[in-house]
Structure formats: structure tokens, C-alpha cells
Amino acid sequence: MTEACTFVIFGATGDLARNKLLPALYHLHAAGRLNRDTRILASGRRHQDREAWLAETRSDLASSVRGGLSEEVFSRFADRTDYIRGDLNDAQFYELLHQKLSEKQAYPTDIAFYMALSPADYAGVIEKLDQVGLLEETKGWRRVVIEKPFGKDLQSAGQLQSQLARHLHEEQIFRIDHYLGKETVRNILVFRFGNALMEPLWNRNTIDHIQIIHAEPQGIGKRGATYENSGALRDMVQSHLLQLLTFVAMESPISMAADALHAEKLKVLKSIRPIPADRVNECAVRGQYAAGTVQGQSVVDYRCEQNVAADSRTETFAALKLHIDNWRWAGVPFLLRTGKRMAEKQALVAICFKKPPQQFFRASHVHCEASNWLLIGIQPHECMRLEMTVKAPGEALDTRQTSLDASFRRADETVNDAYEDLLLDIINGDRSLFLSYEEVQQAWRIVDPVLQAWEKPENDLHLYPAGSWGPAAADALFEEPCRFWRNTLEPCGCGMGKS
Numbered sequence: 001m002t003e004a005c006t007f008v009i010f011g012a013t014g015d016l017a018r019n020k021l022l023p024a025l026y027h028l029h030a031a032g033r034l035n036r037d038t039r040i041l042a043s044g045r046r047h048q049d050r051e052a053w054l055a056e057t058r059s060d061l062a063s064s065v066r067g068g069l070s071e072e073v074f075s076r077f078a079d080r081t082d083y084i085r086g087d088l089n090d091a092q093f094y095e096l097l098h099q100k101l102s103e104k105q106a107y108p109t110d111i112a113f114y115m116a117l118s119p120a121d122y123a124g125v126i127e128k129l130d131q132v133g134l135l136e137e138t139k140g141w142r143r144v145v146i147e148k149p150f151g152k153d154l155q156s157a158g159q160l161q162s163q164l165a166r167h168l169h170e171e172q173i174f175r176i177d178h179y180l181g182k183e184t185v186r187n188i189l190v191f192r193f194g195n196a197l198m199e200p201l202w203n204r205n206t207i208d209h210i211q212i213i214h215a216e217p218q219g220i221g222k223r224g225a226t227y228e229n230s231g232a233l234r235d236m237v238q239s240h241l242l243q244l245l246t247f248v249a250m251e252s253p254i255s256m257a258a259d260a261l262h263a264e265k266l267k268v269l270k271s272i273r274p275i276p277a278d279r280v281n282e283c284a285v286r287g288q289y290a291a292g293t294v295q296g297q298s299v300v301d302y303r304c305e306q307n308v309a310a311d312s313r314t315e316t317f318a319a320l321k322l323h324i325d326n327w328r329w330a331g332v333p334f335l336l337r338t339g340k341r342m343a344e345k346q347a348l349v350a351i352c353f354k355k356p357p358q359q360f361f362r363a364s365h366v367h368c369e370a371s372n373w374l375l376i377g378i379q380p381h382e383c384m385r386l387e388m389t390v391k392a393p394g395e396a397l398d399t400r401q402t403s404l405d406a407s408f409r410r411a412d413e414t415v416n417d418a419y420e421d422l423l424l425d426i427i428n429g430d431r432s433l434f435l436s437y438e439e440v441q442q443a444w445r446i447v448d449p450v451l452q453a454w455e456k457p458e459n460d461l462h463l464y465p466a467g468s469w470g471p472a473a474a475d476a477l478f479e480e481p482c483r484f485w486r487n488t489l490e491p492c493g494c495g496m497g498k499s
């Protein structure tokens with residue numbers, strides 16, 4: 001049970017709120033994790049009143065919540081909620097909001113403001129909240145949740161940070177990256193730092209390269225206008241994939257407290273070698289989906305999606321090769337890849353170990369010697385799976401791949417969605433899984449040269465058919481012939497024994 005507080009959601013009619021935040025709050029409510037006095041004040045433009053907003057919310061939840069919607073649970077959830085309609089640019093809206101939040105005993109005085117908005121709106125909303133006194137902490141705490149991306153490049157992130165710092169102190173700012181709330185992602189920390197076995201292997205001596213992959217069959221839905229200003233590099237790589245990289249690559253922190261984690265993650269980001277402007281094409285590949293078939297459904301070109309320019313050069317696919325210049329990782333490429341309208345949903349970290357120094361069993365392999373892989377499946381399948389070479393039964397010394405699975409969930413255990421755990425952290429004031437500004441700044445430093453190069457029309461944009469694994473050009477990021485993208489958790493083709 002958490003302490004009573006008020007959640008004000010700006011953008012409660014948008015994609016994030018409807019698909020992630022409200023389901024997470026519903027689940028927390030259903031599980032008895034929200035204090036009975038906790039209240040949710042949703043705000044948006046599209047719906048006239050609470051009834052209209054609630055009807056849509058009910059229908060959204062009915063199609064998304066685990067185990068199906070319970071009318072009884074929903075009715076009590078609805079009792080916690082209210083809706084306020086208004087335009088973010090209208091000063092009067094904030095007066096109304098202030099009045100509502102001051103209604104006697106209606107709202108707990110500890111308030112979290114959630115910015116489920118386009119990044120361009122954050123600073124203006126915070127300034128106006130301050131103008132009407134809603135950020136004063138005299139009667140209770142005020143926390144502001146900022147969604148990614150924090151700015152659109154290094155310079156705008158700096159401006160946003162200065163604007164926020166005028167109204168908030170750092171402990172009030174929760175820069176959220178929902179990937180850090182995912183169960184397997186947090187398990188990376190336990191797997192690495194809770195097992196003495198892994199540490200001696202976790203470095204350049206045994207690891208050949210590391211892949212961090214996110215693929216999704218979905219397109220951009222109704223987010224065309226937002227996505228056109230973003231693209232895959234800003235939408236996924238600058239935030240989620242680089243954060244995953246920090247968990248995989250960081251040194252052991254002195255504790256799991258926020259400051260200690262931030263410090264180690266920051267060291268990794270600072271150690272990433274800058275990509276020189278004239279070498280972007282060697283280290284980065286961008287793509288855009290063309291019409292195709294995804295999971296049996298025909299889909300249109302990205303350029304034919306709603307609110308997308310007919311000549312758009314926005315990337316829906318990005319792949320990047322990075323190097324970390326430190327003692328542990330020198331010479332180990334980190335390959336990051338994300339795409340929309342890909343063949344399957346797949347988020348995973350694939351760690352490829354070096355091959356044994358002597359190839360005793362070469363004759364038994366079809367394509368090339370097998371490597372050991374550690375597959376960290378984030379979604380849809382959560383796993384920690386080590387692929388090993390073993391002897392195939394029979395007279396000859398033939399080999400095959402098998403896997404050791406370190407399952408971390410019993411069949412009867414359910415797992416919270418990332419947003420559920422992160423919302424609890426916000427209520428509890430725990431910032432360890434939220435980002436420091438310095439981390440955001442470093443992440444922009446890494447992607448900025450690529451963003452700038454991609455603004456130039458002469459730099460390649462590779463079209464890929466929807467339903468594929470992206471443009472073939474991304475294969476060229478591997479320097480050696482026997483390296484390949486791990487698209488799925490299926491055992492890899494190499495080293496499966498004689499065919």
C-alpha cells in the first residue's frame with residue numbers, strides 16, 4: 001500500500017495514457033497497491049466531459065487489461081477519477097486546475113504531474129503550473145514526470161533542462177524510460193551483480209560483440225504527426241536502447257541507490273566513442289518501411305500513413321554500431337537496432353561470446369563454428385538463456401546447440417507492466433530507475449552526429465518491405481562474415497551439427 005496522492009495526467013486522451021498509464025493505474029488499483037484516497041485527474045482536449053472520457057477509458061481497458069476487465073473493479077477505479085478539459089496554451093485552464101485541486105478534501109495534497117505530451121509542451125506546462133502556484137511544496141510534495149525524448153537534440157535538451165530548473169529542483173523531476181521498469185531489464189542487474197560466475201566472463205576477453213535489438217510489427221498508428229518529428233533514432237535509440245546498453249555495460253555500482261546507479265551508467269555513456277561526421281555511413285544505417293505483409297496483414301508504405309509527408313525521409317528503422325572506450329569493453333562492438341513494421345515483436349539483448357581458441361569439431365559444422373550466446377529476452381518472451389555447444393548423440397563427435405535457461409518466474413507468478421512499477425516508484429519517491437539529466441545529455445551527444453548526417457538528403461535512406469527484418473544494409477555493420485543479427489530466440493543456425 002502506498003501513501004495517498006494525486007495523479008494529474010496531462011495528455012490523458014493520448015496513446016501513452018490510454019495504452020500504458022491508465023491500464024497500469026487500473027492494475028495497481030485492482031491489486032490494492034493504491035491508497036484508497038489516491039485520486040487521478042485526467043486532462044485532455046478531445047472529450048467534452050468526464051462521462052465521455054470514462055466511456056473511452058472503459059472500452060480501452062476492456063481490450064487491454066490482464067485477465068479481462070472486472071466491472072466491479074472498474075466501478076471503484078472510476079470513483080477515483082475525474083476529468084478536466086482544457087487547452088494547454090490557455091492560462092485559464094491552469095486557474096481551473098488549481099481550483100479543482102484545492103477543492104476541500106477532494107484531492108490529496110501530494111501531487112504527481114505526468115506529462116504524457118509531446119516534448120515541445122513540457123516546459124510551457126511547467127511554467128504555467130508554477131505561475132498559478134501549483135508547484136509550491138508548502139502543503140505536500142510535487143513531482144513532475146517527464147516522458148522521453150527529453151528534447152530533440154543536445155541543444156534543445158539543454159534548453160529544456162534550464163527551463164525546468166527555473167521551476168523545479170532535481171529531486172522533483174522524474175525522467176522516465178519505461179524500459180528500465182521491465183522485469184528482465186532489472187534482472188540484468190541481478191544476473192550480473194548477484195552471481196559471481198558472470199563477472200569474470202563479462203568483458204572483452206570472452207565477449208565478441210553485443211546486440212541490443214528492438215523490433216515491432218506495429219507501424220505508427222495515429223502518431224504520424226509526432227513520429228514525423230522524431231524517427232526511430234530519437235524515439236527508441238537515444239532513450240531505451242542506450243539505457244539497456246548502460247545496464248549491460250556498467251561497472252558494479254556501490255549500491256542500488258539512485259545516485260550510485262546514475263554515476264555508473266553515466267560513466268558508460270561518457271566512454272562511448274563519438275561517431276565522426278564523415279563516418280556516419282560506416283556506423284549507422286537508417287531505413288523506412290515500404291508496403292508489405294506483416295503477420296498476415298497487408299500494410300501500406302510509411303509515406304501513406306496518416307499525417308506523414310508523401311516525401312518523408314523520417315526513419316522507421318535505425319541500426320548503430322558503437323564502441324565503448326574503456327578497459328572492460330575495448331574492441332567489443334555494441335550493435336543497436338530498432339524498427340517498426342518488422343517481422344515480429346522482439347526485444348532482446350544478445351551477447352555473443354568468442355569462439356573456442358581451437359576448432360576441434362570443425363568438421364561437424366555446416367556453416368561456421370558455433371559461438372556461445374547469452375540471450376536476454378525482454379519481450380514478448382522473458383528469458384536468460386545461455387546457448388552452449390554439446391555433443392549430439394551418436395558415434396561421431398558431432399555437435400549441436402542446447403540452452404541453459406535461468407528462468408526467473410514460476411508459472412503461477414504474474415509480472416507487472418513496467419509502468420506499474422515505475423508509477424509506484426514515483427509515489428514512493430524512488431528515482432533509481434529514472435534518468436539523470438547528465439545521462440540524457442550524454443545520450444544526445446552520442447546520437448547527435450547521426451541525426452545531423454541524416455538531415456542531409458544525400459545520405460542513404462534504405463527502404464525495407466514491411467514484415468521483413470529491415471534493410472539488408474544493416475548487415476554490413478558487422479565487420480566479420482560469420483556475424484549476423486539475432487532476430488529471434490530460436491537456436492541459431494550455426495553449429496547445429498551435420499545436416
Ligand SMILES: NC(=O)C1=CN([C@@H]2O[C@H](COP(=O)(O)OP(=O)(O)OC[C@H]3O[C@@H](n4cnc5c(N)ncnc54)[C@H](OP(=O)(O)O)[C@@H]3O)[C@@H](O)[C@H]2O)C=CC1
Binds near residue numbers: 118
Ligand atoms: N505512445 C507510446 O507508446 C509512448 C509514448 N511515449 C512518450 O509519451 C509522450 C506522449 O506520446 P503519445 O501519447 O504517443 O502522444 P499523442 O499524440 O497520442 O498524445 C498527445 C496528448 O497531448 C494532448 N494535447 C496536445 N496538445 C494539446 C493542447 N494544446 N492542449 C491540451 N492537450 C493537448 C492530446 O490531447 P487530445 O488528444 O485530447 O487533443 C493528447 O492527449 C511523448 O513524449 C512520447 O514520446 C513514451 C513511451 C511510449
Ligand SMILES: O=C1O[C@H](COP(=O)(O)O)[C@@H](O)[C@H](O)[C@H]1O
Binds near residue numbers: 216236347
Ligand atoms: O517509447 C516507445 O516505446 C514503444 C515500444 O515500447 P514497448 O514497451 O511496447 O516495447 C514504441 O512503440 C514507441 O514508438 C516508443 O515511443
